Amino acid sequence: MALGAGDRLLMRTVSQRRGALFLLVGSGLCGTIAVLLLPAALSRGVDAAVAGSPMAAAVWVVLALAVVDIVTEILGEVLRARLVADTGAELRRGLVRHLVALGTRRHPFRPGDALSRLTSDCAEAGGAAVILVGLLTAALSALGALAALALLDWRLAVVFVLSLPPAVLLAGGHLRRTAGHVADYQRISGELAGRLVDAVRGRRTILAAGIAEQETVRVLRPLGALGEAGRGMWRTQSVMVWRAALLLPAVEAAVGVTAGFGVAAGRLTAGELLAALGYVALGMGLVRSAALLTTLASARAGAARLAEVLTTPTPSDLGLPAPAGGGRLEFDRVSVHDDQGEPALRDLTFDVPEGGFLAVVGFSGAGKSAVAAAAGGLLIPDAGEVRIDGVAVSALGPSARRAVVGQAFDRPVLIGDTVGAVVGYGGTEDESRVRSAAVAARIDDAVLRLPEGYRTATADAPFSGGEVQRLGLARALVAEPRVLVLDDATASLDTVTEAEVNRAIVTALPGRTRLVVTHRVAVAAGADRVLWLHQGSRRGLATHETLWRDPAYRAVFAEAPG
Incomplete structure (x- = not known):
């Protein structure tokens, strides 16, 4: 036998x-x-x-x-x-x-x-x-x-x-x-x-x-x-x-x-x-x-x-170290299929220069979240390559990837016994850095109102949906990554708070490259360029002002989020 x-x-x-x-x-x-x-x-x-x-x-x-x-x-x-x-x-x-x-x-x-x-x-x-x-x-x-x-x-x-x-x-x-x-x-x-x-x-x-x-x-x-x-x-x-x-x-x-x-x-x-x-x-x-x-x-x-x-291969800490650079993000003919074998991204090529701000928009199912996942290394392309500062994201070890790219999601899961541990999860235990990230994400005041502040047990912290999103955002900021990927990470915030958070991010992490999935006109208008997706393909890549002339582009923002 x-x-x-x-x-x-x-x-x-x-x-x-x-x-x-x-x-x-x-x-x-x-x-x-x-x-x-x-x-x-x-x-x-x-x-x-x-x-x-x-x-x-x-x-x-x-x-x-x-x-x-x-x-x-x-x-x-x-x-x-x-x-x-x-x-x-x-x-x-x-x-x-x-x-x-x-x-x-x-x-x-x-x-x-x-x-x-x-x-x-x-x-x-x-x-x-x-x-x-x-x-x-x-x-x-x-x-x-x-x-x-x-x-x-x-x-x-x-x-x-x-x-x-x-x-x-x-x-x-x-x-x-x-x-x-x-x-x-x-x-x-x-x-x-x-x-x-x-x-x-x-x-x-x-x-x-x-x-x-x-x-x-x-x-x-x-x-x-x-x-x-x-x-x-x-x-x-x-x-x-x-x-x-x-x-x-x-x-x-x-x-x-x-x-x-x-x-x-x-x-x-x-x-x-x-x-x-x-x-x-x-x-x-x-x-x-x-x-x-x-x-x-x-x-x-x-x-x-x-x-x-x-025996299924996983990313290893023996992967490549973080490359030198300022956060240039490149998608080179990237194609991705979902779990059912359907194409989520089709031969997608674009780049975000160092310190650039790219908004990603499109109807539901256009492939926006797939772009965010691929940019952060959470999704390995079936074809093509995603690179940060010239190195494939998939080749980076987990610790190197964490130092290079930070990610926040529309529905973050709070992992950690205390609120401070939630913010520092996977990044740092340094209380000053945790506090700085929370301040940038505009969640510091809410945490300080808790009975034990950052040491409050997560289960005992009654956060609203918007506050949970800001905690997730603080978690992405705490490692001070050179590329920040936000997948509708401020969708639950009101317009004023969202604008404050965006300004705070720029202040806290100056010169960082940002890729932001959004359905809001104000965010797209504030980006250097907008990547307009349709059924996994690039339909447009230009400034918001240029794309706004197209009625089909304007219709994207009329779609109710969800």
């Missing part, structure tokens, strides 16, 4: 928990030895009883072995739970880190699918080591039982060995057939979760369009394939169960008959006959553990799905 990326991921993750794994293996070995010694001890007790000899010693040995078995089983349960929990947590940590890093690149992992991998797949994969230890213990029990049968009578061992090839074939065939069904089931489950999350996020749009029934059909479409994968798993499991149900009693009967002839011939005692039956039961425990093979297949499939995410 070839090792895949998921198997290697599990090996790396479990290797970090070697202590718990060794203890689990050790307790399993102790328990296996105790269980293997138990039939022999019982055999001596039975033979002593038949012969009328003292049984006390045999009874005490049986009790001691039973205690060891119980203690190791309890310890094993604790260790198994700990190992599964720790491994699952480590897998989740790694997956979350990678998904967050992938946020700056286009990737195929939709929110629902990512959530499915984060929950069920991590849980499944986290139990892989425990499953393997269980199978190892069952295999050692089988080998130990075979050795014990050979010591009793080589004929018993031969009969038992003859049963092993069918058992191995049965287990191997089950594992091969199950793996495909399990992988399909988990993949389709992720797809279904992705569709469901998308529908929940877009519920208002769905209801407004009156297509709830059609959307329900779309979301539930994978159910048929999911059911077929589930039925495939059930069919494979049922075949395994009934074949094992036939094999186990057949082997026990064959060994029992052979042992009976041994007793008749005087080669075995009555106690040894009972011991032989006990060892057969232990030896066939590997077949009884066949259900673990299905669980193992699920764990490996889950690990493979995690490896798909973890």
